[in-house]
Amino acid sequence: MRHRIFIIILFISIVFSICQPSLSATQSKNILIFDIPRLTLEDITPQYPNLYRFVKNGAVGIMTTPLSEPVALDQIYFSFNSGTQVKAAEENYLLFDVNEKYRQVAVGDLYHSLTGYRAGTTGVVNIALAKIIQLNSRDITQNIGLFGELLHRHSLKTAAIGNADADLISRCGALLLMDQKGQLDYGDIGSKSLNNDPSFPFGLRTDTNQVFNTWRDFHQKASAVAVTLGDLERLERFSLYLSELQRERFRKQVIHQYDRLLGQFFQEIDFHTTLTMLFTAQPPLQNIGAGQRLSPVVLKGPGFKGGILYSPSTRKKGIITCYDLPITMLHYLNIPKSRYFSGHVLRRVPGDWHLIRSEQQQLIQNYNIRWPLLTTYSYLLIGLILIGIIGAFFWPKQLKLLQYLAQVYLYLITIPVVFLIEAMINPLNWFAVLGWTLGLATLVWVMVRYWAHGSPLLVLSGISLLTIAVILFDGFFNGILELRSFFGYSAIAGARFYGVGNEYMGFLLGAVIVTVSIYLSKMNRYRNQILWLLTGFLAIFLAHPNLGSSIGGGATALIGLGITTYLWLRRPIRWKEIVGLIVAAVFLLVLVGLWDYFLNNTNMTHFGQFLEVIRSQGFDTIVNLIQRKLELNIRLIAYTFWTKVLILILLAIPFLYKKPPLPVARFIQKYPNQTRGFYGLTLSAIIALLINDSGIVTVTTMYIFGLPMLLLLIIEDLSAKKGDEPDGDS
Incomplete structure (x- = not known):
């Protein structure tokens, strides 16, 4: 009898030892989004070695967003999150860490009074959610926050770090992972992610050490993290007051800073289990005025190692839509595509990413x-x-x-x-x-x-x-x-x-x-x-x-x-x-x-x-x-x-x-x-x-x-x- 029990225990142990790595591999799949508004393909040169190496070893595409003109920055983030066109409100940017205060009111309490939902103690909330829902028709409202909602339904945690605050609050990066309640599980999108710098536009600059250390904490807890680096956006808002020479000097300075920060990230990211995306919602307004409305996207991770992105949505090598990106991430996480989402799963095809720059021009x-x-x-x-x-x-x-x-x-x-x-x-x-x-x-x-x-x-x-x-x-x-x-x-x-x-x-x-x-x-x-x-x-x-x-x-x-x-x-x-x-x-x-x-x-x-x-x-x-x-x-x-x-x-x-x-x-x-x-x-x-x-x-x-x-x-x-x-x- 003891002999049989021993054999059964041994058999169960062997089965668990075989299955455990597979289970662990599934659970360890992660999504990391580097949200860098106003970055262009022309900015990515060997002068910035970490950024250049990431692009060279990833799959590159240029993204189009089928939105009515003029296209506001927050609309693009909503399109990513919702898989469709969403009417935006002026208050779209009102996302906060739950422990912050807005007009002397605790954000957690304000959010509860506006939506009826309770927020966690460490997350991010959107206090403009109710107005956004009112602006959109019934068939659109079920899409708002859909990407984050699907992650939560599959027990995956979300987090957002960083902002593009300037004269106005700008925290669109958190919209990428927001769920249908307007929430994320973890966040550091407030002033703690910034340094005071009187020499930089609006006197604010990304605190790269704070951003990196916060990510090291969050990525142990959350399966999907969005990191917003907003200095180029701050520079864009201040550009009317800058000479062209000074503007370019600041851009190079900022991208050098980003490059050093990305180098720190890349040393710790496991690209075998983390699908990493470089996402640029819009190029500079000067470029948009010249017809350059397409923005670069780079994916690196399982299935995306060097080459060009191909989208069935466009049937053209190198040209993708913003709706393809959340679908691709859901596919990587083994989450079935929602029928409410537009877009298709991206794949990598062979090709030189420099050709994408030529195609864009x-x-x-x-x-x-x-x-x-x-x-x-x-x-x-x-x-x-x-x-x-x-x-x-x-x-x-x-x-x-x-x-x-x-x-x-x-x-x-x-x-x-x-x-x-x-x-x-x-x-x-x-x-x-x-x-x-x-x-x-x-x-x-x-x-x-x-x-x-x-x-x-x-x-x-x-x-x-x-x-x-x-x-x-x-x-x-x-x-x-x-x-x-x-x-x-x-x-x-x-x-x-x-x-x-x-x-x-x-x-x-x-x-x-x-x-x-x-x-x-x-x-x-x-x-x-x-x-x-x-x-x-x-x-x-x-x-x-x-x-x-x-x-x-x-x-x-x-x-x-x-x-x-x-x-x-x-x-x-x-x-x-x-x-x-x-x-x-x-x-x-x-x-x-x-x-x-x-x-x-x-x-x-x-x-x-x-x-x-x-x-x-x-x-x-x-x-x-x-x-x-x-x-x-x-x-x-x-x-x-x-x-x-x-x-x-x-x-x-x-x-x-x-x-x-x-x-x-x-x-x-x-x-x-x-x-x-x-x-x-x-x-x-x-x-x-x-x-x-x-x-x-x-x-x-x-x-x-x-x-x-x-x-x-x-x-x-x-x-x-x-x-x-x-x-x-x-």
């Missing part, structure tokens, strides 16, 4: 060039359209002028496809951009004119076909050209990173409708099959998560092109047909959603994540989404006078088509295929406006191809009346 130059370039282009088009329309009605005998204007317009609509083609070259200064753009546009225009034998409508169709081909080609390769095209999306703005954006979706649909309208009379055999296959193909291409990745685009293509197809086929459009198209669009979205949710899990798009949110929060989420899209479209429509004019045109065209004056009725009768196509394009544009966020952008780019077809037909009609060209359908 290229994105900045592209961003700074595109707005003046596109503004000039837009006003050129608007001017030509107005002159052409006014000329057609008031000086119909001046055909030479109208024909000349039409040729200039045809030349200008080569620009969208030229921008995509020249993205392969990626010119980044004005001389190169203008040279390549004019050269390629001239080449395309000459080649298409040669192919079309000078026929204006065939020139338009040739440019449209080339535009369609290049957009489809780029869509099959993840939209890499569109990211660099001046008409494409910008990583700096952070709204989209892959697929087909609203601008090129409009170009694609407009070019398709124009091309089919011109060639429809030649589609005698299989016309019905060709048109419906084309509609289905474009809808799938635009909606598919691995191609166009535009749910609104897919629905617009299916419903809008479906209605246009009925018009081309001269079939009546009743409620039955419209409901059928809507049902088909819903079916397409369901298929795409299932693909994205189940088969595309690691690269899930916004639509797949949206389905997750619907599953967890109910259909109120759809109402909130529609409301946000409408608000965005209304803001964009109100942005300029010309968008209001465009809306009037959208509303007027269906009325003119259904109740046309006699001259318009004759024109429709003479060019039935093209006018039906233009009417269908207008209806598709209305659908795009209703379905898509920034839908007014899609409307505009659709008309860039639609209006010249109408202008060319008017010129042809005027020529025919003079006997210059034979009458008949084109």
